[in-house]
Amino acid sequence: MIDIIRSEWTKIRSVRSTVWTLAITALLMVGLGALLSGSAASSAEGPIDPVSATRISLNGIMLASMATATLGVLVISSEYRTGGIRTTLMAVPRRLKLLAGKIIVFTAVALAVSMAASLASFLIGQAILDGAALGDPGTVRAVTGTGLYLTACGLFGLALGALIRHTPGAIVSAVALILVLPPLTNGLPGRWGQVVRDHFTSNAGMELPFPSDANQLGPWSGFGVYLAWIAVVLVVAAVLMRRRDA
Amino acid sequence: MTSIRATNLTKRYGRTAAVADLSFAVEPGRVTGFLGPNGAGKSTTMRMLLGLDRPSDGSALVDGKPYQEWKHPLRKVGALLDAKAVHGGRSARNHLLAIAQSNAIPARRVEEVLETVGLREVARRRIGGFSLGMSQRLGIAAALLGDPETVIFDEPVNGLDPDGILWIRTFMRGLAAEGRAVFVSSHLMSEMAQTADHLVVIGKGRLIADTSVREFIGRSSQGYVRVRSPRLPEVAELVRVGELHPDHLRVTAMTPLEIGTLAARAGLPLEELTFVQPSLEAAYMELTKDSLEFSA
Ligand SMILES: Nc1ncnc2c1ncn2[C@@H]1O[C@H](COP(=O)(O)OP(=O)(O)OP(=O)(O)O)[C@@H](O)[C@H]1O
Ligand SMILES: [Mg+2]
Numbered sequence: 001m002i003d004i005i006r007s008e009w010t011k012i013r014s015v016r017s018t019v020w021t022l023a024i025t026a027l028l029m030v031g032l033g034a035l036l037s038g039s040a041a042s043s044a045e046g047p048i049d050p051v052s053a054t055r056i057s058l059n060g061i062m063l064a065s066m067a068t069a070t071l072g073v074l075v076i077s078s079e080y081r082t083g084g085i086r087t088t089l090m091a092v093p094r095r096l097k098l099l100a101g102k103i104i105v106f107t108a109v110a111l112a113v114s115m116a117a118s119l120a121s122f123l124i125g126q127a128i129l130d131g132a133a134l135g136d137p138g139t140v141r142a143v144t145g146t147g148l149y150l151t152a153c154g155l156f157g158l159a160l161g162a163l164i165r166h167t168p169g170a171i172v173s174a175v176a177l178i179l180v181l182p183p184l185t186n187g188l189p190g191r192w193g194q195v196v197r198d199h200f201t202s203n204a205g206m207e208l209p210f211p212s213d214a215n216q217l218g219p220w221s222g223f224g225v226y227l228a229w230i231a232v233v234l235v236v237a238a239v240l241m242r243r244r245d246a
Numbered sequence: 247m248t249s250i251r252a253t254n255l256t257k258r259y260g261r262t263a264a265v266a267d268l269s270f271a272v273e274p275g276r277v278t279g280f281l282g283p284n285g286a287g288k289s290t291t292m293r294m295l296l297g298l299d300r301p302s303d304g305s306a307l308v309d310g311k312p313y314q315e316w317k318h319p320l321r322k323v324g325a326l327l328d329a330k331a332v333h334g335g336r337s338a339r340n341h342l343l344a345i346a347q348s349n350a351i352p353a354r355r356v357e358e359v360l361e362t363v364g365l366r367e368v369a370r371r372r373i374g375g376f377s378l379g380m381s382q383r384l385g386i387a388a389a390l391l392g393d394p395e396t397v398i399f400d401e402p403v404n405g406l407d408p409d410g411i412l413w414i415r416t417f418m419r420g421l422a423a424e425g426r427a428v429f430v431s432s433h434l435m436s437e438m439a440q441t442a443d444h445l446v447v448i449g450k451g452r453l454i455a456d457t458s459v460r461e462f463i464g465r466s467s468q469g470y471v472r473v474r475s476p477r478l479p480e481v482a483e484l485v486r487v488g489e490l491h492p493d494h495l496r497v498t499a500m501t502p503l504e505i506g507t508l509a510a511r512a513g514l515p516l517e518e519l520t521f522v523q524p525s526l527e528a529a530y531m532e533l534t535k536d537s538l539e540f541s542a
Contacts, residue, residue, distance in 0.1 A: 007348035014340035015333060083331025086298055087388065090325055091348040093297040093314035245299040 004092055004101035012075065012105055021071035022109070025064045025150065026117040032060030033121030037128040050132035054142045055210055057125020057132075058118060061146050062179065065153035065202075068110050069174040072157025075106050077167040086246050095241045099162060103155065103234075110154040115147035141219060145209035148223065152205060153178055156230045162237035177229075178202045199225050249274050249396040249427035250295060250323075254304035257290050257451075264290045266451040267304070272429045274395065277422045279442030279459070280431040283534055287451035288431040289327070292400050296325055308396065320349040324389030325398040329381040334374020338365055338384055341373055346391050359387040379410040386417070396427040403437060415441050435530035439463075449534045463529060471497045471505060474518035481514055494518070 012018050036059045040048065048056070079085040092098040122143045126132055132139055157174045164170040178201060185197040197203055198215045207215055207222025217225060250272035257265040265287040272278045282288050293299040295306045297313035308316065308323055316322050332341060342356045360366045363383040368376075373384060382402060389397055399418070403411045418441055422428045432438050438445060438459070445462050447455040455462060473488070473495040475481045482490045485505060488497040497505060502519050509516050 003348055003350045007344045007346075010340060010344040010347055011333075011336075014337065014344070015335040017335070078333060082333045083328055084333045086293075086296075086327055086331060087345065088348075089298055090296050091320055091345050093316075093319055243300070245293070 001097065001101065004097055005104055007091070008101045008105040012109060015078075017074050017078070018071060018109075021067050021074070022113045025067040025071075025113055026120070028064040028067060029058070029060040029117040029121040029146075029150075030124060032063065033057045033125045034128060037125040041129050048129055048131040050136040050139065053126065053129045053131025054122065054136075054139050057122050057129065058142060058146045058209065060121060061118075061149065061206075061209065064114075064117065065150055065178060066175060068114060068150045068154035069157035069178060070171055071110065072106060072154035072159075073161035073167060073170040073174060075102055075158055076161035077165060077170050080165040081167055089246050096238055099234075099238055099241060103158065106154060106158055107151060110151045111147065114150035114154075115144065118143050118146040118150070142209045145219065145223070149205055149209055149226075152223070152226055152230060153202075156201075156233070159230055159233035159237050162241060163233060198222075201226060201229050204229075248272070249309060250398075250429060251307045251310075252291065252295065252304070253307075255291065255294060255301055255306055256303035257287070257294060257299060258302040263302075264451050265294070265448075268448065268451065268453055269304075270446045270453060270456050272396070272427050272446075273444070274427040275422060275425050276443035277418055277428040277430060277441055278444045278446060279438035280429060280446050280448070281433070281435060281438055281530070282431075282448040282454075283433055286433075286448045286534075288433075288448065289400055290451075291448075292325070292327060292398055292429075292431065295398065296323070296327075318349040318351075318392065320345070320351065320392035320394065322392070322394055323396045323398060324392060324394040325400075326382070326385035326389045326402060327398075327400045329378065329385040332373055332381070332384070334372060336373060337370050338373050338376075338387075339369040341384070342388060342391060345388050349392055351391050355391055355393075359390045362390060363387045378405050379407065382406065382410065382414070386414075394426070396429070397421055399428075399430040401431055401433070403432070411437075435527045447530070447533060454533055469498075469521060469523050471500065471502050472518060472520045472522050473497060473505060473516065475509070475514060475516050477514050480512075481509060481516070484508055484512055484514065 036056050040056050079088055088098065089095065134140055156178060157170065160170040160173045164173060182200050182203045185200045185203065188196055198217050203215065204217055204222040205226030207217050208219045211219045211222070215222065248271045253269050255265055255268040256263060268291060280288050290299065294301045295308070295313065306312070313319055313323065338360065339356060342359065343353060346353060346356050360369050363386050365380065365383055365387060368380065373381065376384065402414050406414065418428050418430060422443070430441065442459055444458055445455060446453070473481060474493065478495060482488050482495050485495065485497055485500065485508065487499045488495040502521055506516065506519055
């Protein structure tokens with residue numbers, strides 16, 4: 001397994017799209033965080049409470065999640081696009097091992113960058129806003145939760161990439177599942193509507209960094225539900241990957 | 247010592263069988279040419295040998311085991327299927343390094359194969375900008391990384407200039423001379439005649455011939471005797487088994503001596519009496535003409 005991890009690490013670090021998507025992730029987090037903090041600071045009447053201040057400085061999370069999801073998609077779909085997947089599978093014919101290797105390397109890379117970007121945007125945002133400190137209740141969870149959420153979105157992308165094997169298709173699905181569909185569930189009526197809304201992908205996942213009163217899941221169970229979505233797609237992708245011709 | 251063995255290998259796409267009940271073996275120390283017209287199923291067979299496509303039926307074994315069951319398959323088999331199927335954004339060196347690492351092949355080996363195929367100078371360049379010839383060399387370098395006993399090349403000379411073709415041909419002969427099994431596909435008989443020792447010929451996914459090159463030429467010799475004479479109709483009458491063309495007679499069932507003797511007895515003058523050896527290409531066309539997917 002260590003051989004596969006080494007190989008995947010060489011692959012992920014040696015293409016420009018990795019550097020680009022990771023740079024964009026960091027830039028969106030830090031840039032949007034600073035921008036929104038700046039405008040909040042200038043328009044605020046009085047002091048901003050720690051929870052809102054934290055949230056403002058981490059507001060790049062929505063767009064940054066699209067960057068990590070894109071990188072996740074590309075980790076697999078770019079191999080199918082170029083046909084390089086055949087070279088890869090000739091070297092590592094055990095497909096589940098290959099998938100596991102990709103997941104491990106991607107998770108490590110995405111987690112490191114997401115955590116760093118989240119912490120940086122918090123610190124820069126608070127330098128501007130002066131509203132929250134890491135010692136305030138819930139702040140550490142919001143910052144690490146943002147890093148974890150961004151990483152999870154990347155894994156969602158990777159799972160969709162493995163399932164769909166086609167870059168645009170997988171990216172569109174990721175955008176739909178993470179950004180577009182979740183708010184649409186707000187319109188669902190009744191008790192079951194509420195259950196669906198609470199559990200729907202990023203509605204659940206965003207509970208970790210930014211728990212909402214409207215959602216009945218807690219931060220960690222919300223994130224657990226989000227991971228379950230990702231796991232389901234990954235399992236389907238893994239089963240198909242074993243069965244399909246390359 | 248058989249390195250690759252296909253047994254009743256079959257691949258169906260929907261209702262049509264791209265490869266049907268194909269059995270053959272590839273032996274070390276020689277170049278085995280895998281020959282068939284376009285669409286015959288060569289690439290599909292190779293993908294099944296390499297564990298990329300799942301056979302609908304039958305089996306493909308590498309040294310007695312399915313390809314997927316080897317822990318470090320690249321140390322057993324090196325293959326080049328499609329030279330352009332690589333991520334263009336990587337350098338040649340990183341491309342090879344990633345492949346080497348996956349099979350626990352030391353990084354030093356990357357430099358060796360780059361040297362072997364003559365790409366050391368461009369090792370740091372993005373492979374997206376490589377010419378077809380360079381890509382082909384890169385693919386061969388990747389195939390050689392694990393110092394494998396068996397190599398598989400799918401139409402390696404397609405699209406190459408004469409220099410490139412000669413290089414690859416010499417290279418494959420060299421690999422076989424080192425005792426490796428070389429399995430190489432082509433749709434051109436003329437190409438294979440100069441490279442291969444042994445032939446596996448398929449058409450429409452089925453085995454047509456599994457034979458040495460020499461035997462193939464001999465067996466399919468639709469050779470004939472060409473006879474010309476100022477009194478051709480009379481000669482034709484005399485020979486009876488010939489096929490009369492406007493300016494000559496074509497005889498397949500008799501030797502020149504038999505025809506000459508007959509003519510001499512009857513006192514007929516002969517202008518020409520030649521045994522015409524078929525070209526390899528003609529023999530191959532003859533053999534596969536029934537299995538062409540699209541006939542002109
Ligand atoms: N994935 C696929 N789905 C459906 N049909 C396929 C698929 N792959 C190959 N075929 C069909 O199987 C047949 C054999 O194709 P294959 O590519 O193996 O032939 P080939 O001998 O390599 O031909 P060529 O000399 O043109 O490379 C063709 O009729 C092809 O259309
Ligand atoms: Mg082919």
